[in-house]
Amino acid sequence: MNIPFVDLKVQYNSIKESIDGAIHEVLNATSFVGGTYVQAFEASFAAALGVKHCIGVGNGTDAIYITLKMLGIGVGDEVITPATSWISTSETISQTGATPVFVDIDPITYTVDVHKLQEKISSRTKAILAVHLYGHAAEIRTIGKIAVSNNLFLVEDCAQAHFTEDAGQHVGTFGIASTFSFYPGKNLGAYGDAGAVVTNNDALAEKIRLYANHGGRIKHQHVMEGVNSRLDSLQAAILSVKLPYLTKWTSQRIANAAHYTRLLTDVEQITLPTVRSSTVHTFHLYVIRTKKRDQLKEYLQEKGVQTGIHYPCALPNLPAYSYLNHQPAEFPIASAYQNDILSLPMYPELTIEQIEYIVSAIKKFFGH
Numbered sequence: 247m248n249i250p251f252v253d254l255k256v257q258y259n260s261i262k263e264s265i266d267g268a269i270h271e272v273l274n275a276t277s278f279v280g281g282t283y284v285q286a287f288e289a290s291f292a293a294a295l296g297v298k299h300c301i302g303v304g305n306g307t308d309a310i311y312i313t314l315k316m317l318g319i320g321v322g323d324e325v326i327t328p329a330t331s332w333i334s335t336s337e338t339i340s341q342t343g344a345t346p347v348f349v350d351i352d353p354i355t356y357t358v359d360v361h362k363l364q365e366k367i368s369s370r371t372k373a374i375l376a377v378h379l380y381g382h383a384a385e386i387r388t389i390g391k392i393a394v395s396n397n398l399f400l401v402e403d404c405a406q407a408h409f410t411e412d413a414g415q416h417v418g419t420f421g422i423a424s425t426f427s428f429y430p431g432k433n434l435g436a437y438g439d440a441g442a443v444v445t446n447n448d449a450l451a452e453k454i455r456l457y458a459n460h461g462g463r464i465k466h467q468h469v470m471e472g473v474n475s476r477l478d479s480l481q482a483a484i485l486s487v488k489l490p491y492l493t494k495w496t497s498q499r500i501a502n503a504a505h506y507t508r509l510l511t512d513v514e515q516i517t518l519p520t521v522r523s524s525t526v527h528t529f530h531l532y533v534i535r536t537k538k539r540d541q542l543k544e545y546l547q548e549k550g551v552q553t554g555i556h557y558p559c560a561l562p563n564l565p566a567y568s569y570l571n572h573q574p575a576e577f578p579i580a581s582a583y584q585n586d587i588l589s590l591p592m593y594p595e596l597t598i599e600q601i602e603y604i605v606s607a608i609k610k611f612f613g614h
């Protein structure tokens with residue numbers, strides 16, 4: 247059996263007619279940037295999350311950069327963010343001119359360790375950029391309280407967490423603004439790069455909309471300089487077709503995770519993901535931990551099972567941040583886990599037979 251880490255083809259085939267129809271509609275309308283397709287998706291995504299504004303942008307990285315920039319964050323400022331994430335969360339802080347301040351992750355949840363947050367706050371701190379890693383809600387209510395009591399902006403990076411919930415509330419609705427990626431492999435994926443910012447703040451929404459479009463709503467009327475980072479109509483039309491399926495696809499991910507967990511619980515050599523109480527973990531990734539990570543990865547590869555590592559190097563340990571002079575020991579959990587974590591195949595259409603095959607290979611590897 248050959249099992250890819252993510253299978254985008256099987257999902258496309260399941261909605262091929264509507265996708266092809268939507269693409270042709272955009273082509274026939276020759277409406278490629280902006281316009282009704284973008285507006286329609288922005289409105290339906292905002293409604294799905296229960297927020298006032300959704301601003302489509304070029305990708306999830308730009309969504310973070312533009313948000314931080316429009317919050318006025320820049321040179322001399324610090325933004326606090328977890329040590330374990332995709333580089334977008336820290337490189338965007340640097341892009342504004344500010345400095346990323348890393349916090350270690352919680353050993354159980356893999357999201358930012360809220361007990362280590364306060365000590366990282368300085369007189370220069372302007373914001374906390376929380377990340378709902380792997381589809382698991384960070385302790386966003388506690389983080390929100392810390393942000394409020396220290397007068398900091400809270401921004402949520404929801405690139406891996408579409409429809410993730412904390413006590414009945416969607417993540418992406420707790421801070422001043424939140425960012426989403428619709429990269430093809432994300433839980434809601436376009437067929438190219440795409441992203442969005444959501445917010446309930448009217449003034450911030452307007453600034454973000456302007457900045458993402460060369461600083462002007464109307465052509466040649468630039469009220470400021472900006473960037474070119476727009477959601478294009480083809481991607482918007484594709485996302486509008488896919489959005490109504492997201493609840494179903496999310497349930498399928500959750501069911502797949504439950505199958506893995508049920509079948510793997512007696513393998514004492516691996517640690518399985520946990521779900522913090524009162525949260526909905528949307529399992530963008532199903533991440534296990536084992537001291538034999540590299541050997542297991544190679545063994546699974548030989549058995550036709552493709553896996554991933556998210557991420558093989560914690561952010562402060564990357565060469566890109568050598569200028570910050572961090573030692574791995576400052577982030578003991580993130581630094582240890584980078585060698586132990588392994589992401590198993592995860593997508594809504596993964597079948598029980600595929601999961602059973604993967605599990606039996608893992609059990610064979612550990613001599614079960």
Ligand SMILES: *Cc1c(COP(=O)(O)O)cnc(C)c1O
Nearest residue numbers: 305306307332334405427428429
């Ligand atoms: C994917 C991702 C991003 C960036 O999204 P792009 O659309 O690829 O730019 C940001 N943060 C996290 C945590 C991500 O997983």
